[in-house]
Amino acid sequence: MSFINKPKIAHPSLPTNALGLTRRQYEGAMSTLCAGCGHDSITAAIIEACWGLDMRPEQLVKLSGIGCSSKTTAYFVSGAHGFNAVHGRMPSIASGANAANRELTYLGISGDGDSLSIGLGQLVHVIRRNVNMLYLIENNGVYGLTKGQFSASADIGTQAKKGDVNQTPPIDPVLLALSLGATFVARGFSGDKAQLVPLIQAGLRHNGFALIDVLSPCVTFNDHEGSTKSYIFTREHYHAVMEADFVPPAAEIAVDYPVGESIPVQLHDGSRVLLRKLDASYDPTDRSAAYAFIEGKLKQKEFVTGLIHINESSTTEFHTLNKSSAVPLNRIPYETLSPGSGELDKLMGRYR
Amino acid sequence: MPKLTAAPDRVNDFVVKFANVNGTGSASANSLIMKTIFRMGVPVTGKNYFPSNIQGLPTWYEIRVTRQGYAARAGRVDIMVAMNAETYAKDVREVVSGGYLIYDATWPRSALLQRGDITVIGVPLAKMVNENFDGVRNRILLKNIAYAGLLAALLNLDLEVIDGLMRQNYGKKPKLLDANTKALRLGFDYAKQHLSCPLPLRVEHMDKTRGHIMIDGNTAAGLGCVYAGATVGAWYPITPSTSLMDAFKGFCERYRVDPGTGARNFAVIQAEDELAAIGIVLGAAWNGARAFTPTSGPGISLMNEFVGLAYYAEVPCVIFDVQRVGPSTGMPTRTQQSDIMLCAYASHGDTRHVLLFPANPEECFYMAVQAFDLAERLQTPIFVLSDLDIGMNDWMCRDLKWDDAYRPDRGKMLSAEELAGLDKFYRYVDRDDDAIPYRTLPGVNPKGAYFTRGSGHNQYGGYTEDSAEYQVVLDRLKRKFVNAANYVPKAILTGKGDNQIGIVSVGSCDGAVREAIDVLDRQKLHLDYLRLRAFPFGSDVEKFLSSHSTIFVVEQNRDAQLRSLLTLETAVEKSKLKSILSYSGFPMSCGPIVDGIRAALAEEPRLSAVTTNSTR
Numbered sequence: 001m002s003f004i005n006k007p008k009i010a011h012p013s014l015p016t017n018a019l020g021l022t023r024r025q026y027e028g029a030m031s032t033l034c035a036g037c038g039h040d041s042i043t044a045a046i047i048e049a050c051w052g053l054d055m056r057p058e059q060l061v062k063l064s065g066i067g068c069s070s071k072t073t074a075y076f077v078s079g080a081h082g083f084n085a086v087h088g089r090m091p092s093i094a095s096g097a098n099a100a101n102r103e104l105t106y107l108g109i110s111g112d113g114d115s116l117s118i119g120l121g122q123l124v125h126v127i128r129r130n131v132n133m134l135y136l137i138e139n140n141g142v143y144g145l146t147k148g149q150f151s152a153s154a155d156i157g158t159q160a161k162k163g164d165v166n167q168t169p170p171i172d173p174v175l176l177a178l179s180l181g182a183t184f185v186a187r188g189f190s191g192d193k194a195q196l197v198p199l200i201q202a203g204l205r206h207n208g209f210a211l212i213d214v215l216s217p218c219v220t221f222n223d224h225e226g227s228t229k230s231y232i233f234t235r236e237h238y239h240a241v242m243e244a245d246f247v248p249p250a251a252e253i254a255v256d257y258p259v260g261e262s263i264p265v266q267l268h269d270g271s272r273v274l275l276r277k278l279d280a281s282y283d284p285t286d287r288s289a290a291y292a293f294i295e296g297k298l299k300q301k302e303f304v305t306g307l308i309h310i311n312e313s314s315t316t317e318f319h320t321l322n323k324s325s326a327v328p329l330n331r332i333p334y335e336t337l338s339p340g341s342g343e344l345d346k347l348m349g350r351y352r
Numbered sequence: 353m354p355k356l357t358a359a360p361d362r363v364n365d366f367v368v369k370f371a372n373v374n375g376t377g378s379a380s381a382n383s384l385i386m387k388t389i390f391r392m393g394v395p396v397t398g399k400n401y402f403p404s405n406i407q408g409l410p411t412w413y414e415i416r417v418t419r420q421g422y423a424a425r426a427g428r429v430d431i432m433v434a435m436n437a438e439t440y441a442k443d444v445r446e447v448v449s450g451g452y453l454i455y456d457a458t459w460p461r462s463a464l465l466q467r468g469d470i471t472v473i474g475v476p477l478a479k480m481v482n483e484n485f486d487g488v489r490n491r492i493l494l495k496n497i498a499y500a501g502l503l504a505a506l507l508n509l510d511l512e513v514i515d516g517l518m519r520q521n522y523g524k525k526p527k528l529l530d531a532n533t534k535a536l537r538l539g540f541d542y543a544k545q546h547l548s549c550p551l552p553l554r555v556e557h558m559d560k561t562r563g564h565i566m567i568d569g570n571t572a573a574g575l576g577c578v579y580a581g582a583t584v585g586a587w588y589p590i591t592p593s594t595s596l597m598d599a600f601k602g603f604c605e606r607y608r609v610d611p612g613t614g615a616r617n618f619a620v621i622q623a624e625d626e627l628a629a630i631g632i633v634l635g636a637a638w639n640g641a642r643a644f645t646p647t648s649g650p651g652i653s654l655m656n657e658f659v660g661l662a663y664y665a666e667v668p669c670v671i672f673d674v675q676r677v678g679p680s681t682g683m684p685t686r687t688q689q690s691d692i693m694l695c696a697y698a699s700h701g702d703t704r705h706v707l708l709f710p711a712n713p714e715e716c717f718y719m720a721v722q723a724f725d726l727a728e729r730l731q732t733p734i735f736v737l738s739d740l741d742i743g744m745n746d747w748m749c750r751d752l753k754w755d756d757a758y759r760p761d762r763g764k765m766l767s768a769e770e771l772a773g774l775d776k777f778y779r780y781v782d783r784d785d786d787a788i789p790y791r792t793l794p795g796v797n798p799k800g801a802y803f804t805r806g807s808g809h810n811q812y813g814g815y816t817e818d819s820a821e822y823q824v825v826l827d828r829l830k831r832k833f834v835n836a837a838n839y840v841p842k843a844i845l846t847g848k849g850d851n852q853i854g855i856v857s858v859g860s861c862d863g864a865v866r867e868a869i870d871v872l873d874r875q876k877l878h879l880d881y882l883r884l885r886a887f888p889f890g891s892d893v894e895k896f897l898s899s900h901s902t903i904f905v906v907e908q909n910r911d912a913q914l915r916s917l918l919t920l921e922t923a924v925e926k927s928k929l930k931s932i933l934s935y936s937g938f939p940m941s942c943g944p945i946v947d948g949i950r951a952a953l954a955e956e957p958r959l960s961a962v963t964t965n966s967t968r
Contacts, residue, residue: 330639
């Protein structure tokens with residue numbers, strides 16, 4: 001065997017969730033990424049988020065494209081089906097999978113190369129199609145597996161490990177998603193798990209397309225001085241604007257925020273996101289204002305993090321627009337799908 | 353008034369061709385004539401030669417009245433209805449000696465119409481219509497109906513049948529019905545008063561269309577997808593496959609919408625391109641829905657990457673390739689069979705794919721259903737290779753029938769209970785020694801979880817870069833493909849199989865080949881004919897190839913792609929296969945086949961002698 005299986009023995013004292021499962025039971029195969037890779041921290045946040053949501057492992061569908069980030073779907077929730085698509089084409093696989101079964105929870109993992117270069121067209125259209133999924137971009141500004149070329153998210157003036165300076169403007173996935181009308185847009189940092197976990201939970205529960213851009217430094221090719229996607233640069237320049245706490249449907253609101261500072265947003269399944277403003281003037285439900293704010297901060301080389309935009313009242317989710325049956329399409333009995341011989345005989349009259 | 357010259361009495365056996373301008377509404381008049389003939393019990397074909405254009409370019413429609421029931425294009429024109437001034441000169445030339453030309457004499461065209469061996473009939477159609485109707489658009493549309501009326505008189509069409517069709521078409525719009533009826537009478541009465549009706553080339557009632565319909569292959573295939581239980585269709589618009597998805601959607605809106613709630617038991621997704629269309633199909637099929645995409649050559653080129661993934665990761669899917677003229681953009685509104693090699697070996701690496709070759713709309717319906725069963729049984733992409741001629745033209749077919757006992761073959765798919773009883777599930781292990789593994793669907797049971805990937809994997813579904821592990825999977829895939837020959841539709845043999853000369857062909861060549869065989873039969877040259885219906889080829893194909901000394905391979909492309917596939921994938925001796933090729937973009941007629949075989953045998957008289965001395 002050329003892959004490593006981690007033993008699945010859990011210590012009896014490990015805490016369990018409502019399903020009686022420990023965090024270990026949401027893990028996957030051993031990561032083969034570089035030691036210290038930001039992506040592994042995101043994997044840990046996903047495990048924590050799914051465990052905390054009491055999600056049945058088989059309820060989750062993991063989708064990815066090609067690249068370092070796309071490999072990570074093998075490293076969490078081994079009880080969930082995974083689909084490692086071709087480079088940049090995960091959004092179409094996700095769209096089809098979601099069309100076939102609207103009841104499962106879809107988590108797409110992609111990178112800046114997979115999403116913003118080869119897969120930009122598919123990303124744009126999955127947003128436009130408003131497929132109910134969480135799309136997580138593990139954004140490090142470089143191509144890792146091919147040894148450090150700039151990606152389309154590389155900032156102007158950022159320096160590659162070998163010394164090249166990037167001069168072409170970056171595509172910012174957050175601005176892109178906002179401009180396309182995505183109904184849940186967030187940005188996180190792989191080094192801030194406390195912020196990321198509730199964002200992932202809210203994104204998974206959001207009814208419609210949710211995008212989280214996670215800045216995730218590449219320790220091997222993009223963590224040096226001169227890079228704008230290094231750990232140090234990101235820590236110094238990220239600006240949390242809106243903290244989110246995810247509140248499951250049945251749970252009491254445990255944290256008491258002073259009135260006027262927190263905004264509870266009800267998600268379609270009854271759960272809530274509690275938003276806490278860190279910037280007094282910021283309104284995450286105002287898409288245009290959010291766009292202007294993020295753009296302004298980017299000009300100052302500040303990466304705004306947190307839940308940047310949310311719109312829970314949108315009615316453009318794919319199955320809503322399609323008027324799909326409540327029963328997933330892959331479970332409708334054949335007897336219901338076939339018009340039968342009588343209808344065919346009748347239909348023949350149209351062609352005489 | 354022209355005097356009609358005598359022509360051979362050809363009842364129910366002639367060709368009328370209409371030369372029109374695209375976008376002038378001629379299609380409804382032309383199909384009115386064709387349907388009338390069909391309803392009079394006379395076999396008929398309708399071929400549309402249209403431009404890649406919305407309005408203004410020349411377009412032709414050809415109706416073959418064929419009492420023998422031949423499906424192919426005749427390859428000649430007996431009556432030309434020349435309504436397009438721009439193509440007059442060409443249209444006049446195309447009429448056979450002794451034939452007829454009908455033109456609009458409102459504007460004199462004498463200089464262009466000089467041909468002593470045909471009968472030219474000038475009728476002031478525009479003048480008549482302009483005197484009776486208002487409105488520019490209205491006049492253009494009704495002029496078509498006026499020439500339909502003219503032809504009704506000349507061809508002896510049954511007015512009651514025409515009235516019935518008009519009532520059916522315009523029944524809900526009385527004003528439209530009145531105008532059309534009036535226009536029809538204008539043409540009809542003019543012919544009765546000024547011309548000797550009917551022509552010797554005319555239609556008389558028969559009883560040879562009972563139990564038959566006129567339908568195009570795309571409609572039939574779309575209907576087949578409905579009956580197969582397909583629920584997800586994804587596509588990117590492309591001629592000539594667009595009408596397949598239009599049909600599927602239309603039928604779904606009729607049969608798959610809950611009358612109470614309006615809930616829809618289907619999803620049709622217009623993707624941003626063909627790369628996404630096939631991705632959506634794979635995602636849906638992987639998740640347990642029956643999913644398909646209709647496309648044409650350029651779309652297949654784009655889909656290659658995902659087709660390779662579907663082959664290697666064993667994801668079932670159905671791809672309809674309604675072939676058009678290539679290479680590149682080619683001629684989008686012309687027909688060809690030039691994607692055979694492209695589909696057989698689509699994508700990089702060692703890949704081979706199952707192909708189905710429908711020959712007519714009836715087979716499009718049944719093969720659509722078979723394609724889904726095969727895709728799930730074999731867990732692989734299935735290509736249905738139709739073409740523009742089958743897909744977009746109206747063909748006379750037997751009524752489509754449905755067996756209510758049919759249930760989809762979902763193949764080896766493990767249920768929650770089966771998974772619960774398993775110690776451990778491995779995606780790509782050949783448990784039954786038939787090279788087909790078991791699959792599971794997401795959401796059913798965590799035991800069934802596996803990782804689908806296009807990267808190197810072992811039989812347990814794990815990532816691998818180990819040569820031996822990789823080869824176990826790749827070798828099984830090869831066995832699975834070879835075994836597929838046992839599941840696909842068998843080839844159809846015509847003839848006793850004991851002649852020395854044979855014909856092998858596929859798809860829409862069938863009508864022309866059958867007609868050629870009849871012609872050659874009358875010339876005492878007897879041939880066996882094997883129509884391939886699928887790839888991989890079965891033992892029946894090998895047997896036919898080995899038992900005939902000379903085999904003509906008839907196909908519609910320049911590079912003899914079917915012949916290439918036969919030489920690569922069977923044991924046949926290459927020199928035995930002689931090509932008869934048609935790649936003009938127009939549907940095949942029997943002429944080039946008869947001539948091609950005659951010419952080849954003239955070069956090798958030995959063959960001819962052997963055959964004519966055979967027992968038949």
